[in-house]
Amino acid sequence: MFDPRYHDLPGDWHAEAQRLRPARQTEHAGVLEWLLPIPGVLTDPPSDLDVPVNTFEDPNASIVHLEHELLADRLHALLNQAPTRVWDSTNATWTTVMDEGPSVRPQDIMILINSRKHLPDLVDRLRARHIPVMADRQGLLLMQPVVQPLMSILALMAHPTMRKAAVEFARSPVVGMTERQVHDALLSLEEGVPVIPHLIQHAPTEGVQQLLIRLQRLMQWGAVYDVFDAVLDESDLLVAYPDDAQRQFAEGWLTIVQSIGNDTGHDAGAVYRRMVEIRELGRQGPQAITEPNASAIQIMTIHGSKGLQAPVVVVSGLFSAGKADASMSVQDNILVTPQVLAGRIQPWRAKDRPEDGLWAFAAEMNKAQDKAELRRKFYVALTRVKDRLIVTGSPGNQSTFDETTGALSVRFAPDPRTMGRMLVEGLRRATWCAASEAPWISAADLEADVLPRFVSQKFQTPLNPSALLSSASLGVDGLDGLRMYHHPDCFDAVQTQSPQQRARALATHLEELEPPQSETLTPLRLVENIKGAAHNLDATFNCMRSYWFEHVKGWPAEPFRLPNTAVKPSPPKTWPxxxxxxxxxxxxxxxxxxxxxxxxxxxxxxxxxxxxxxxxxxxxxxxxxxxxxxxxxxxxxxxxxxxxxxxxxxxxxxxxxxxxxxxxxxxxxxxxxxxxxxxxxxxxxxxxxxxxxxxxxxxxxxxxxxxxxxxxxxxxxxxxxxxxxxxxxxxxxxxxxxxxxxxxxxxxxxxxxxxxxxxxxxxxxxxxxxxxxxxxxxxxxxxxxxxxxxxxxxxxxxxxxxxxxxxxxxxxxxxxxxxxxxxxxxxxxxxxxxxxxxxxxxxxxxxxxxxxxxxxxxxPQRISDPGTCQSCAYFMGDLRRCAPLGEPIGFVNPSDGSP
Ligand code: SF4
Known part of the structure; x- marks a missing residue:
């Protein structure tokens, strides 16, 4: 893979090949699988929304969809220890492949992707087969579905009359209004009238009404964080978004809100303003990162997998990995490499750009360096595996599968910018070294003393996956062959549901749910341990309000000071x-x-x-x-x-x-x-x-x-x-x-x-x-x-x-x-x-x-009591948050010390 024969330009940026020493402790041989999707007979997609679309018969399905469908079926079979089949094109039959070795659990599988663009499709297909899956990152934290309702509540705390937040909140799983209910409720909401009391009047159920009353009370108290706790604990938000990742996103969002609250005096308005600023950062904002779940398939980028390993590794999208990076850099008008910087101009719009030697040189160098980097990434992807490596993708856009005649063929013409090309080059060389036979190398090339460079084929090459199982030796002392799966028929059929069927099933399930028989339940008996400090017992006994502030509102028991107004160090005092x-x-x-x-x-x-x-x-x-x-x-x-x-x-x-x-x-x-x-x-x-x-x-x-x-x-x-x-x-x-x-x-x-x-x-x-x-x-x-x-x-x-x-x-x-x-x-x-x-x-x-x-x-506040209040943390500082009954609160005027 790192052989100098692949270097387009000489340079010190190329990685060097080194001998790998596997540390596997098992007598079972490693397995290489290639999921090479080839569609069968295409038919019109069903018009009945209760019939799931067969991706391999869908003329609109892209190669990415085919890859993901095949991968989901493969992993389903692997996790269920179901036998698999490969096509025998000579006899137009299926050859059964039995798996050996220990069973595979979801947490043993790591799927490596080159970009996250198609991640939701892959996750959906795995979930449709009830396979637990978790991606390390899922886009922006503030765009996650579980976070949106929390943002709308924060907005309503900051601006109680905000209609936009009212709509979002009413439609969210917390309130659960239908479009019509939202429309009716908001039509009767007058401009400038607080939203929450209005939603309480129009709550769709009594349970939601009780929750909204409670939220309203907590908001009136200013117990900002308790509002979110109540929503997460008592509403249907985490029922609607039940996966562990969404729970983690909610926690991550709350952590940000709390840390901003610590800086801004826990004021909902200030916290909301800062959260909106963070949302406007767009792609520069906080990412939705998840901690891996102990029992789910991990999906991550190749870059993120450095240093990790897993018994089963899937490297997906090989034949598109690298294409986008290369085409993006071509669009730039400035190229920066560690050695040279070049720009190009287009002075006359109607004419082609003038030729520029420096630009041509820099572009070649950039291409060579990008390729060297892609090779390193490919190496990382392939070496994360312990037992079973699964690669996915098709090396060309022309392929045939006819179950009646047995014909199965593909054109080996991978894009030269992709990892798929590296895979094909690697397989060729491995077969050539083993003096074996395989469809990716011609008889003439096999005879050559020095393996000629790979040239994209212009014709279809017949494939016989059954023969590849054991008669396509790869490298000296390497594997005897590989498993090539090309169609969902290679696996036991998995019944999936169309989105409409899934929604119907969920609705039926919810309708059939019996309310729990509360009288038969034995309530959980709890022991609560609460830590306290002896030194402030007398202070909180004298004014219980201060303890309530600290433990309900979450206000630290320290005077609030504005940033950058710290008192300058005073000269040494007479006394310590x-x-x-x-x-x-x-x-x-x-x-x-x-x-x-x-x-x-x-x-x-x-x-x-x-x-x-x-x-x-x-x-x-x-x-x-x-x-x-x-x-x-x-x-x-x-x-x-x-x-x-x-x-x-x-x-x-x-x-x-x-x-x-x-x-x-x-x-x-x-x-x-x-x-x-x-x-x-x-x-x-x-x-x-x-x-x-x-x-x-x-x-x-x-x-x-x-x-x-x-x-x-x-x-x-x-x-x-x-x-x-x-x-x-x-x-x-x-x-x-x-x-x-x-x-x-x-x-x-x-x-x-x-x-x-x-x-x-x-x-x-x-x-x-x-x-x-x-x-x-x-x-x-x-x-x-x-x-x-x-x-x-x-x-x-x-x-x-x-x-x-x-x-x-x-x-x-x-x-x-x-x-x-x-x-x-x-x-x-x-x-x-x-x-x-x-x-x-x-x-x-x-x-x-x-x-x-x-x-x-x-x-209640204390009745005028200079001694107790003036030494209270909520009275002191730049913001007077509490005072004896009847006295003003607010920001303190530095000149006269009054709020
Ligand atoms: S300012 Fe006075 S009334 Fe308010 S919490 Fe402090 S001691 Fe209690």
Whole structure:
């Protein structure tokens, strides 16, 4: 194939031949088949639309249709292990061919095509025989049938009165109106009136009406993606387009919509505008690419098959592959090759172009290079196969098949620009090398010492496929022959249906369908696992609307910022970011807090994880220097630098904690009857909070049937780390655990080291005050703000303890906060702790209903509440998406900060 004899021009662009070493591990010989379609007696196509057209008798059928028909029949026989026949033209009979080797599954077959132009015809013919098939690409994603209705819904979300989208949507399988129904409905739709309510009034069935009502509600909420989910899950869209490829296209389209939504603030108008721009990209737009299905025939281009292999490979359209490429480049007026660039002109329209030597040279070179590339492609196509190679196509446009006389002939005149020509040249050479006989080589050529070049024949050559089976040796040590199938009679007859019959069969099937007997069905029982974060429990309890935004609307819980308006990096600040400083302080506590490690005999035992060594001074320079170094500020900080201030502040806060209740407890001092035995910092936990549903669902938040299934119970999963857990024991030897969470509010700019009265309000109570009850409004407020988070940590500890034998269990004390600003520990009272647990339970039940109840409406806006709203992600940013009741929302004016 790569022999220099085929080089039209010398050049370094030609591939070189190399020895192939097959790695097949089977005793069965490989098989070469040639599907060479030759029509029989032509008749007028039937006028009855219920009679399928026989392609091989149809005078209008093209050679491509014949090839595809023959290929579909061949693959049907192969998959069903049916015997095949080849024509014996000497005796005018059929010779049966038995297949050996393992059975073939659809996924073992790969069909290689040179262009996708005729792909739909091939797919249709395979599907008509119920052969599962999947093409790697099927044109443009936005032109796929499953995507069109989704686009029309997006259009209606962006422009609720758009009539064009209304027509598309009404005719789609989602609504399923007939032409007349669409016409009647739209005639009564006045200009400028929203479409969806009108379609609800004119819905063809009650089911569609319910779906449209639901879609309308989701659209009103702005739950853009839930609208598409509802359409895909609940409408007939995927029933009308049931193949896996269409499902993948719908998913691919949704992925694009979601990524555009992330960039544009999830606004349907902006998303639609961008999707229209993408559609207008035409061929440059996103392609309809599919992931191969595990049990379907793969169709792909030769180019796309590089690196792949399959037991059965079909190379189709060989005798047209290459024709179009060559004729296209001839039409160009500029030719660019790696070596030379040439143009041609036509100054006088009425006359021929002037002759141009450079153009003639470049055109020849381009042709030679295209051919060399085509040879490489042909080589790739032929070498993808493991066991059975099937090539399709006819080498000439004149052929004869007469079943009565036995005559079968074809003219070997393949177009010199095509892969088919390469195939014929290759077969000639293989036969010549084997000194065998075959119709594609003449007796004179066989006798020649050097094989003459192939010349297209001007006459018909008789064929005898039966003789070719075993007496047409190909190459030295090659195959004994090949199987040539030329007509559907070579295979068992396959009953196919005309398009009208198929439509009728589908309609009958749908009419005969009995509605499922719902009472006999056992509903599927589901367990839902929902992940959550402990840190925002209190925030979403205070304003449930924010949780609804995040999980129903799909808005990320971050302020929305317009592109290119990112704040310029500000000059170094006096203090680090509060979160960074918080992390530094947590680290100081982690490595500097003294661990008493003095378990009391008789108290519930503590495992080895509690017995780690701990420094005994939070305010030690060694501890703080280590933390400064870990956060990238070096071991030493020059005097007067801002880093030195941070270091001194950490040490100061550490000394406050050392003086306070925690410092005294870890020094072994009993307080309120409790002594600390050991401490654990950064205790990791995973907590699964199980919410059991009663018969009617959650008592306050009923959950309807979940797509026909029953939600048995819901697991709310939380994982994280508790800052500090104290293991305590009282005078009676009773053991307890207590969660302590460090808060560093008021520890930076507002903090006053010299006079607490002039500093942050939290500094109002001194560290030496040992009472755990909040002593100021500020203390009470911060404790209340974090009570659900603290309750969750405590519940996690309770769950861990409950799994131990009863004599090893410890009581869980009400959780506490450790305030960095005054070094105090303040804890929830027993009553507040119980109330926090109850509120947590209610809130988690509500969170579960957000995920399970599609009809749950948005919680109301808060009544004017500067504290909660101003720190809310949906209030901040360049676009105010929510605000306290009565306040405006919209894009924020940068000059005055108002929407
Ligand atoms: S802005 Fe206020 S009302 Fe709106 S979600 Fe945020 S906290 Fe709730």
């Amino acid at each position: 970011e509060p979160t960074t400083f918080g992390l530094m302080m947590h680290r100081v506590l982690e490595i500097g807090l003294r661990n008493p490690r003095s378990p009391l005999e008789g108290a519930p035992p503590l495992d080895a994880s509690w017995m780690h060594e701990g420094d005994d001074d939070l305010s030690s320079l060694k501890t703080v220097e280590r933390v400064m170094n870990e956060f990238g500020h070096g071991v030493d900080q020059p005097d007067g630098s801002r880093e030195a201030r941070w270091r001194d502040r950490l040490m100061h806060l550490g000394s406050l904690i050392d003086q306070g209740r925690l410092g005294r407890l870890v020094q072994g001092e009993p307080l309120d009857g409790w002594t600390v035995e050991a401490v654990r910092t950064e205790l990791p936990f995973f907590h699964r909070h199980r919410l059991v549903l009663g018969e009617d669902g959650f008592s306050d938040h009923p959950v309807p049937g979940f797509n026909g299934a029953v939600v048995d119970h819901v697991n709310m999963d939380f994982s994280g780390r508790a800052d500090l857990v104290l293991a305590l024991v009282n005078e009676d030897g009773q053991g307890a655990l207590q969660v302590v969470d460090l808060k560093t509010r008021g520890c930076l700019g507002a903090f006053n080291e010299s006079t607490s009265a002039g500093g942050h309000p939290l500094q109002g109570v001194p560290s030496t005050e040992l009472n755990v009850v909040p002593q100021s409004d500020e203390e009470a407020h911060i404790l209340h703000e974090h009570r659900l988070q603290l309750a969750l940590y405590s519940l996690a500890l309770e769950a861990i303890e409950s799994r131990k034998p009863s004599h090893q269990q410890r009581q869980i004390l009400p959780p506490a906060l450790l305030l960095g600003a005054n070094g105090r520990m303040i804890q929830l009272s027993e009553g507040a702790f119980k109330q926090a647990k109850d509120d947590l339970e209610t809130h988690l039940a509500w969170r579960a209903s957000v995920h399970l109840n599609p009809d749950l409406e948005a919680p």
